[in-house]
Amino acid sequence: MNRRHHLLTLAASTLVLAAGSAQAQDTVKIGVLLPMTGQSASTGKQIAAAIALFQAQNGKKAGGKNVEVIIKDDAGVADNTRRLAQELVVNDKVVALAGFGLTPLALATAPIATQSKTPMVVMAAATSSITEASPFITRTSFTLPQAAVGMGEWAPKNGIKKVVSLVADYGPGNDAEKYFTDRIQLNGGQVLEKLRTPLRSPDFAPVLQKVRDAKPDALFVFLPSGQGAQFMKQFGERGLDKAGIRLIGTGDITDDDQLNDMGDVALGVVTTHHYSASHNSPMNKKFVADFQAANKFRPNFMAVGGWDGMRLIYNALNTTKGAGGEALLAAMKGQIFESPRGQVLIDGQTREIVQDIHTRKVEKKDGQLWNVEFDVQKAVKDPGKVK
Ligand code: PHB
Numbered sequence: 001m002n003r004r005h006h007l008l009t010l011a012a013s014t015l016v017l018a019a020g021s022a023q024a025q026d027t028v029k030i031g032v033l034l035p036m037t038g039q040s041a042s043t044g045k046q047i048a049a050a051i052a053l054f055q056a057q058n059g060k061k062a063g064g065k066n067v068e069v070i071i072k073d074d075a076g077v078a079d080n081t082r083r084l085a086q087e088l089v090v091n092d093k094v095v096a097l098a099g100f101g102l103t104p105l106a107l108a109t110a111p112i113a114t115q116s117k118t119p120m121v122v123m124a125a126a127t128s129s130i131t132e133a134s135p136f137i138t139r140t141s142f143t144l145p146q147a148a149v150g151m152g153e154w155a156p157k158n159g160i161k162k163v164v165s166l167v168a169d170y171g172p173g174n175d176a177e178k179y180f181t182d183r184i185q186l187n188g189g190q191v192l193e194k195l196r197t198p199l200r201s202p203d204f205a206p207v208l209q210k211v212r213d214a215k216p217d218a219l220f221v222f223l224p225s226g227q228g229a230q231f232m233k234q235f236g237e238r239g240l241d242k243a244g245i246r247l248i249g250t251g252d253i254t255d256d257d258q259l260n261d262m263g264d265v266a267l268g269v270v271t272t273h274h275y276s277a278s279h280n281s282p283m284n285k286k287f288v289a290d291f292q293a294a295n296k297f298r299p300n301f302m303a304v305g306g307w308d309g310m311r312l313i314y315n316a317l318n319t320t321k322g323a324g325g326e327a328l329l330a331a332m333k334g335q336i337f338e339s340p341r342g343q344v345l346i347d348g349q350t351r352e353i354v355q356d357i358h359t360r361k362v363e364k365k366d367g368q369l370w371n372v373e374f375d376v377q378k379a380v381k382d383p384g385k386v387k
Helices: 002-026 041-058 078-090 103-116 128-132 144-158 171-186 205-214 228-237 282-294 301-320 325-332
Strands: 027-034 065-073 096-099 120-122 137-139 162-168 190-197 218-222 246-250 270-273 336-339 342-346 353-365 368-380
Touching: 027 041, 027 078, 041 065, 041 282, 041 301, 065 078, 065 301, 078 096, 078 103, 096 103, 096 301, 103 120, 103 128, 103 137, 103 171, 120 301, 128 137, 128 171, 144 171, 144 218, 144 246, 144 270, 144 353, 144 368, 162 171, 162 205, 171 190, 171 218, 190 205, 205 228, 282 301, 301 325, 301 336
Parallel strands: 027 065, 027 096, 096 120, 120 137, 162 190, 162 218, 218 246, 246 270
Antiparallel strands: 270 353, 336 342, 342 353, 353 368
C-alpha cells in the first residue's frame, strides 16, 4: 500500500513537471518596462492600456504560442529599468523587451539587449541615437528630428521669422532644438535665443520671462509628454499669448492625454507630429473608439507606439513560430503595416520607424479640443540618420 502510494505520488509529480515544461514551451513572454508611477506615469498608463487593448482585440496567441505580457514599473528611473530588464531576461526568459518611457531608460537597457541577443522595442522614447545604441533595438514611437524638421519648414512660410526655442534639457530636447533651429535658419528664419528647462520638476516662470523680453514672433517648444498642460497654463497666465507671441512645437506639448483640459489658451497652437487622435482614417476611428470604450481617456501618441509595438512583436512571432533572438529581430526588420497613425515601415537598415509627419492646429469641435491635421509630409525617415 505504501509503495503503491509512493509510485502514484511520483507519477503525479512527473505529470506536473511535464505539464509545467509543456506550458513553458507553449508560452512566450514579453517584458515591458514602463513608468507607471512618478513624473512620466501618464506614459505608462497610456502604453499599458494600449497593450491590453491590443491583446483584447487580437487574442493572446502569436506564432502558435501563448503570449504573456509582464509589465514592470520602473518609475522613470534608469537604474530600475536596467535591473528589471536584467531580471526579465535571466529569470523570466522573455523573448522581447519593450516599453521605455524616457530616453535614459532605453539607453540604460541597450547593453542588456545586445549581450542577451533580446530584441528591444522602443515604444515611447524618441532621441534619434537610441536605435544606434544596440543592433537589437527597433522603434515604434518616433524621433524628435522627424517631428521638429516639419516645424522648421512650416513656420517661416507662415509669417514666423524670429523665434525663441525652449526644450527639456536632455536627449530629445537636444535633437528638437538642433533640427528645428537648423531648418528654420536654412529657410531664412532667425533664432534669437535657445532656452532649456530641467527634465525633472521644471519651473517655466523664469524662461517665460526671458521669452517675453525677447519679443519673438513665436516660441518653439519641446517638452516630454506629461509636461504640456502645466507649461500651457503658465504661458497663458503670463500673458504671452496676449503679447502676440505664437506658440509652436512638436506635438508633445499638445498631447492628446492632456489637451482637452488645457482650455482656450491651446486654441490655434500649431505643432508637427506623427499622431493625432483626430487622424482621419477608418482604422484610427476604430482604435480611438475601442480605446475610449475600454478606458475613460483618449489615446495619445504613446498609446499608438505601444499598440504598434505589440503589432510588430506579434507579426514577428508569427514569422518565427515563436522563436526569439536574432530570428525574431530579423522578422521585425522591414515590416510594413497600417497603424492608427497611417502606414509605417520599420527600416531594415536602421531599424527605425518611417512614417508620415502631420502639421496640425488645435481646434474646438463639439466642445472638445483636438489636434486637427491640415498638412502632411509622407514617409519621413529619421533625419538624424540621413548622414
Ligand atoms: C524621451 O525621453 O525620449 C521622450 C519622452 C517623452 C516624449 C518624447 C521623448 O514626449
